[in-house]
Amino acid sequence: MAGESGFQTLMVSTIVIALVFLFILILGHEFGHLVAAKLCGLRVDEFGFGFPPKLFSRKRGETEYSLNLLPFGGFVRIYGETPPTEEKEELPDERSFLNQPFFKKAIVLTAGVLMNLVIAWLALVPVFLVGLPNHVLVAGILPQSPAASAGFKTGDEIIGFNKANDLIDFIKANTGKKISLKVMETGGQSQTISVVPKNGEIGVEISESGLPKENIFDAVIKSAGELWALVSLTVLSLFYFFESLFVGHYAVLSAVSGPVGIYHLLSFSKSLGVAYLLEFLALISVNLAVINIIPFPALDGGQLLFASIERIIKKPLNYRFQALANKIGFTLLLLLMIAVTIKDILS
Numbered sequence: 001m002a003g004e005s006g007f008q009t010l011m012v013s014t015i016v017i018a019l020v021f022l023f024i025l026i027l028g029h030e031f032g033h034l035v036a037a038k039l040c041g042l043r044v045d046e047f048g049f050g051f052p053p054k055l056f057s058r059k060r061g062e063t064e065y066s067l068n069l070l071p072f073g074g075f076v077r078i079y080g081e082t083p084p085t086e087e088k089e090e091l092p093d094e095r096s097f098l099n100q101p102f103f104k105k106a107i108v109l110t111a112g113v114l115m116n117l118v119i120a121w122l123a124l125v126p127v128f129l130v131g132l133p134n135h136v137l138v139a140g141i142l143p144q145s146p147a148a149s150a151g152f153k154t155g156d157e158i159i160g161f162n163k164a165n166d167l168i169d170f171i172k173a174n175t176g177k178k179i180s181l182k183v184m185e186t187g188g189q190s191q192t193i194s195v196v197p198k199n200g201e202i203g204v205e206i207s208e209s210g211l212p213k214e215n216i217f218d219a220v221i222k223s224a225g226e227l228w229a230l231v232s233l234t235v236l237s238l239f240y241f242f243e244s245l246f247v248g249h250y251a252v253l254s255a256v257s258g259p260v261g262i263y264h265l266l267s268f269s270k271s272l273g274v275a276y277l278l279e280f281l282a283l284i285s286v287n288l289a290v291i292n293i294i295p296f297p298a299l300d301g302g303q304l305l306f307a308s309i310e311r312i313i314k315k316p317l318n319y320r321f322q323a324l325a326n327k328i329g330f331t332l333l334l335l336l337m338i339a340v341t342i343k344d345i346l347s
Contacts, residue, residue: 014267019264021281023049024119025288026074032115033076033108034063040104043079043095050074078108082323094319102311109304116237116346117227120282124223127211127275127282134162134210135272138183145203150195152204157184157272158282164206170201184271230286297329 027049037044043062048054050068057066080096097105138156141148159182161167171179173195184190195202214222262284269280295305302325310317 014263014270017270017277018263018266021284022071024281025116025285028115028119028285029112029288029292030074030076032111032113033078035110036111037076037078037097040100040107041082041095042097042100042104042108044076045079046077048076048077057340059115084274087283098316102307106304107166109300109307110293112300113289113293116285116292117231120230120285120289123278123282123285124226126221127278128214128219128226129216129223129308130275131213132209132275132279133273134208136161136167136211137207138204139207140205142203142205142231145201146195146198147203150193152183152193152195152202153185155185158182158206159190161186164208167206171197175200183289185268227282227286230283234286234290271290276342298327298333299329302326302329 013272026342030047030049034044046064046066048068049071051070051073053069055067055069057064057125059065078097080093093099097108100108136158138147138152138154138158140154141152155246158167159171178194178196180192180194182190182192223346266277266280269276292299293301293304295301306322
């Protein structure tokens, strides 16, 4: 009974952290759009967290601020952002999004992405300030090796060793003998695995993770460098993902995680400490920024693409086409989220 109570407490605390992260990421992204729109002189009708039905709202000035029931997103409703459904409908006035020059549209559309990058950077600064303790991790496993037979998995943290060389020396000193190693799995569960080293090895590739403490100046600089590395890695990973799908390598779909998969990763990060939680927040924020800038309807990048085309052809795109493209894009994204969530639950 006590174990069940402890598990429930752990689950609730992880859900609370997930909701806080969701609040930060969504509110930050939409706040970027809000500030940019107001600075550009546009009329903002509503700034909402979550999706309707509406729970609470308050109007300040010309903008309504609302809290909605479904906490899986957020929005900024800018006057004139949604094109008229009919060509004959009258265009909104000069404070509408539709009537803005391209550079103002680009500022408003990219502000959310930039805010996600700022959130990631701010999350990384305290990580460099406090540093990260050294961890010994399993970076790879040789097939048909003692480690593979014993049940080691890539990403397992081997507890009790702060240096990879210490673990290697321990394994070599016990060749042919049965040893027990305590590991923390990526899901946050710990277990003890017994294995017999052969020829001084168990068949794993070992890596170390950790960061030394930095002063505030170096922390700011190094966190910016880490942010750039995360953005570059995310862009390359996304390129590889779509390239693999294009050539028919659908196995890459198994690497996509939805809310359930992210929950497990969050739980594992929480088990390692606050600094790892902040690293995870930065990683998710960078992923949101990169995905949002993809030129796909219903995303910021898709709206930026429409605005770019309008600037090139020097006339508005068909309003019905834009509305239909956004609806189809939103539906496809929703179906993808549902499919990935089902995959996470079944796997």
